[in-house]
């Protein structure tokens with residue numbers, strides 16, 4: 044593995060070097076070589092941000108990937124225009140990691156960089172205008188209108204104007220037409236100016252000047268002088284109240300936020316006078332945007348159970364020999380305490396730790412628990428953070444402020460330089476996979492690679508491990524530790540199947556709830572206990588349909604039904620966001636009997652309100668958690684006991700640890716089972732076990748009601764008995780027989796085009812070319828994608844099943860890269876997008 048991209052890492056003597064390979068944020072297969080001007084030679088190195096010209100006009104920021112002395116053979120190297128910082132933004136380990144990712148997931152390193160750098164660290168270029176030096180309004184053959192003249196006038200006094208400046212100047216919304224006209228008249232020139240996107244947060248503060256801050260007598264004299272100016276006196280008193288300099292002189296240097304005075308309704312003009320008279324001085328400091336967590340307390344006095352202690356010892360022992368250990372602990376077995384202990388030890392040893400979680404809903408919960416122990420040593424990183432906040436976490440890792448990071452999949456890109464431990468919680472979760480855009484990476488697998496580069500250890504944790512990881516553990520590639528009991532003798536919940544068809548026949552089904560589920564909910568409510576209801580479908584109903592002829596409205600741009608959302612009374616496409624009003628009559632037969640079919644979380648919430656009018660019901664899904672603190676608010680309300688029933692999508696299935704949940708209802712288990720994918724069995728087992736695991740985590744025994752129309756399906760028996768091992772063996776036999784992972788490697792190759800025929804033709808040609816690659820493999824397709832059209836693009840897919848031997852994979856990828864490069868220029872591929880997805884599951 045080392046030889047593949049090891050040469051990137053070779054230390055290069057900076058003095059001799061005068062070329063640099065730059066990683067640019069464009070979809071091209073390799074790095075571009077630029078010349079390092081002598082003036083910049085001293086200030087450039089691997090990982091530095093530089094500005095270069097790309098093509099005729101574009102100015103781009105890139106990252107130096109390699110420094111060397113070999114001029115490019117095919118083109119003359121352009122000079123690097125500038126170096127942006129006095130330090131490297133990215134370290135050599137990261138560049139090796141990016142190179143690996145580009146290679147493994149068959150994408151371009153620039154695409155990896157794009158995903159890796161918070162956009163605040165990428166530069167944007169802004170278009171600006173200046174006067175054309177050759178322009179003379181007297182001689183111009185074109186007449187200029189009033190607005191154009193205003194702009195030209197402004198350019199006489201200001202050297203340059205941004206588009207925005209011009210818009211403000213003229214009071215118009217869009218300036219493009221006017222600028223275009225001025226360019227045609229050769230009056231102005233347009234140029235690009237590179238601009239830093241990240242802006243530090245600056246706070247205005249006030250502090251006492253000398254001698255008042257250090258000399259008590261002077262301060263006393265000041266009060267004598269101010270005795271006739273009560274308003275000014277009040278301001279000084281407020282300052283001393285907030286910043287008691289007489290107790291601790293050093294406090295003065297940090298000063299006080301200016302807004303404290305306004306909030307206290309003190310006179311701002313008095314403050315101004317005090318500044319003018321030299322009592323106070325105003326200054327600015329850069330402050331953090333990140334929420335200050337409490338200072339980490341000592342390890343709380345949690346005593347680990349005997350089973351937990353044994354698990355920790357066993358993990359550490361196995362780390363002696365293996366890089367990765369799988370912790371298979373049933374729901375509620377206390378994995379988090381084990382993580383905390385291991386994190387503490389790694390931090391004490393001076394290493395960095397990365398704790399990966401599959402999604403934000405979980406970070407809220409776990410961050411709360413970890414911050415009690417690790418306080419402000421811990422950085423949190425997820426997609427609800429603004430660009431500026433992300434840059435601050437990035438810089439916090441760089442500066443050592445955050446030796447521990449808790450985050451979702453993109454946190455594998457943070458600039459770690461000495462990871463000792465990577466913990467991947469809920470390692471089986473599908474959301475570790477990024478589907479779009481490239482790099483289409485699996486964060487668990489990439490995290491393992493990242494750890495390997497750092498010589499760090501990896502702990503995978505789950506109550507329902509992915510089959511890949513369990514397989515690796517059985518093959519002794521990973522270590523394995525099991526926790527088979529819930530912490531504190533809490534019992535696993537009791538499973539009950541509720542047959543929807545039987546209840547329907549007997550007229551016992553009310554608003555989609557079986558009698559068993561209704562009664563169980565009522566019982567919990569009577570005892571002031573809490574209930575979770577799971578349905579993995581947001582919106583009100585999956586679709587609407589004409590009751591007379593069966594017609595169903597589809598998305599105009601995608602090959603899917605529109606989902607009915609009662610909120611806003613509209614139909615929405617979950618693929619492209621297209622919206623329309625619900626039709627009042629059928630497009631096909633004109634009937635006005637349009638009905639909502641199927642179950643979404645919105646509808647379940649409504650039904651619960653009707654069935655249990657006294658209960659407080661809250662819904663948690665994508666639609667109710669769009670704001671930054673959406674999850675936190677809902678979870679806090681639920682945890683505080685202000686909610687009786689929580690309805691939700693997969694967001695509520697894992698990690699939640701609440702005392703009073705005793706009943707979990709799964710509305711439509713068949714939907715989970717029927718998903719057309721080789722992993723549907725595995726996923727169903729995981730999802731149902733996980734959501735069931737939220738029940739009865741303390742003293743009361745929990746109850747799980749699974750509603751289904753196929754209650755005799757064998758999988759329910761496996762789940763009820765919790766026999767993961769047997770279920771695994773049975774499923775694996777199938778996978779081996781039909782050539783599915785982990786027995787083969789899968790690569791999915793899709794073609795997309797707005798024309799059906801063009802997408803199909805390209806797919807066929809590509810399929811045949813790939814078929815000719817001489818490695819052991821099976822190829823399926825090409826066929827229309829599972830969703831045949833998304834955002835007006837038709838999709839065709841081929842599936843390649845490669846022999847596990849690493850030579851087959853390597854050879855296939857190498858030839859694939861060549862083929863992709865070649866077909867690009869062919870007529871049949873014009874306008875065709877080709878998407879390669881390695882491990883597409």
Ligand SMILES: Nc1ncnc2c1ncn2[C@@H]1O[C@H](COP(=O)(O)OP(=O)(O)OP(=O)(O)O)[C@@H](O)[C@H]1O
Pocket residue numbers: 345346347348351372373374375376377378379380505506530697698699700736740
């Ligand atoms: N040693 C301990 N002392 C006190 N409480 C503990 C201890 N270990 C675990 N607990 C408590 O037991 C509960 C379950 O633990 P935890 O949430 O870590 O389980 P888990 O293994 O992560 O489960 P899941 O996979 O369902 O998320 C938590 O409330 C936790 O605080």
Ligand SMILES: [Zn+2]
Pocket residue numbers: 598599600601616617618619620621834
């Ligand atoms: Zn759509």
